Amino acid sequence: MNGHGSDIVRAAWERKYIARGRLYGRAPRDLPPLPAGSRVLEAGCGEGKTLAAMVLQGWEIVALDFSRSALDLSRDNPQLVAVDHVLADAAAIPCRDEIFDAVFLNHVTGHVPEPVRAIIAAESFRVLRLGGRLFFREFSAADFRAGTGIATGHSTRVNGDGILTHYFSRDEVIRLFSSLIPVSVSEERWHLKIQGKILPRAEIAGVFMRV
Numbered sequence: 001m002n003g004h005g006s007d008i009v010r011a012a013w014e015r016k017y018i019a020r021g022r023l024y025g026r027a028p029r030d031l032p033p034l035p036a037g038s039r040v041l042e043a044g045c046g047e048g049k050t051l052a053a054m055v056l057q058g059w060e061i062v063a064l065d066f067s068r069s070a071l072d073l074s075r076d077n078p079q080l081v082a083v084d085h086v087l088a089d090a091a092a093i094p095c096r097d098e099i100f101d102a103v104f105l106n107h108v109t110g111h112v113p114e115p116v117r118a119i120i121a122a123e124s125f126r127v128l129r130l131g132g133r134l135f136f137r138e139f140s141a142a143d144f145r146a147g148t149g150i151a152t153g154h155s156t157r158v159n160g161d162g163i164l165t166h167y168f169s170r171d172e173v174i175r176l177f178s179s180l181i182p183v184s185v186s187e188e189r190w191h192l193k194i195q196g197k198i199l200p201r202a203e204i205a206g207v208f209m210r211v
Helices: 006-020 049-057 068-075 114-127 170-176
Strands: 039-043 060-065 084-087 100-106 128-139 150-153 156-158 164-166 181-194 197-209
Touching: 006 068, 039 049, 039 114, 049 060, 060 068, 068 084, 100 114, 114 128, 114 170, 170 181, 170 197
Parallel strands: 039 060, 039 100, 060 084, 100 128
Antiparallel strands: 128 197, 150 156, 156 164, 181 197
16 A cells, blocks of 8 residues: 555554554454355454454464554464464455455455555455455444544544544445445444443445455
């Protein structure tokens, strides 16, 4: 992502992981029923929260993140010794073409500037095998945080910690992965209680296939 703001994005995440360590404690969503032995890429693995569930599926996993601090936290987890951790950028995946049965992009694409989103989508397409599936999850424009922080573009905000977040619409996600066939793209909504207030949360979840 060099030249597209990646250094700023990477520095913000490094500061956050160095300051707070493991950031996310919520259990991951249900994983898709991929066969044991499937070769899987999790791009933007963070500290490895979802990986801990993935390893139980018997998949061959490559975990990629551009934050050295996040990757170190994931490597330190004894449950994840069989995972191949790679310090790299989701916009420049250091793998050959058509190698993965599945690519997971969970809260990765929404944290980069607009030009980089298309690059990540193209790289994910490149490394997917024919018949392979891409699993996408990002915050929706209906999420309460879509109105917080400093606006830096359409449905894009930067918080006080310097983390950029883009809030997607369903149609926008379908356009982003137009080289793939959409299997399902839906908005998922729930509510969260924060300091006595009930606030709406919303994500776009998508499954795409390479044909």
